[in-house]
Amino acid sequence: MSARAENLIPATITMDENVISGFDAEKLKAPFLLRCGALLIDYIIVIAIPVASLLLGRSVGNDGAKLLNSEINSVGWLIMILLALTNFLIFPMFSGQTIGKMFTGLRVAKLDGGSPGFALIILRHFIGYPITILTGGIGYIVSIFNKKGRALHDVLSGTVLVYGSKKITRSSESVNADRKK
Numbered sequence: 001m002s003a004r005a006e007n008l009i010p011a012t013i014t015m016d017e018n019v020i021s022g023f024d025a026e027k028l029k030a031p032f033l034l035r036c037g038a039l040l041i042d043y044i045i046v047i048a049i050p051v052a053s054l055l056l057g058r059s060v061g062n063d064g065a066k067l068l069n070s071e072i073n074s075v076g077w078l079i080m081i082l083l084a085l086t087n088f089l090i091f092p093m094f095s096g097q098t099i100g101k102m103f104t105g106l107r108v109a110k111l112d113g114g115s116p117g118f119a120l121i122i123l124r125h126f127i128g129y130p131i132t133i134l135t136g137g138i139g140y141i142v143s144i145f146n147k148k149g150r151a152l153h154d155v156l157s158g159t160v161l162v163y164g165s166k167k168i169t170r171s172s173e174s175v176n177a178d179r180k181k
Contacts, residue, residue, distance in 0.1 A: 028162040029149030041100030128153025
């Protein structure tokens, strides 16, 4: 390869800055019924574990107080807690999605389209959700009337729930900087 060609083609491509292309929260807002479907899927998955452990305990002959104090029931609740933490903390931190959101194609994003970090996920799921529930669900219904489809927990955490995937492109400054190297 000539010296001139080596100057034009960068040896390594570094992605210093990402730009979310085509992100418009109003156009990508999650439909309310799809949002409800994702929440229902999450609820069913989390609640299914203790219910299954109670049914298993009942099938081995436990009943009444013995059923509630059995090891099977305790293990079921422990698994449910671990699953809930994984579903509402770990998955959203890395992908912006809970299991229900994965099935429905929804994703939690910052207002600029970027991925929410650990602090926003904690604020959204462990402070915003309880406040939304304490309002009797009104905080959730707010998303119907909001232009960007943001519920109370989204407003509190500075996030938005979108329907679609993100397209990341390199910014023009990053491309120009690579060419100059």
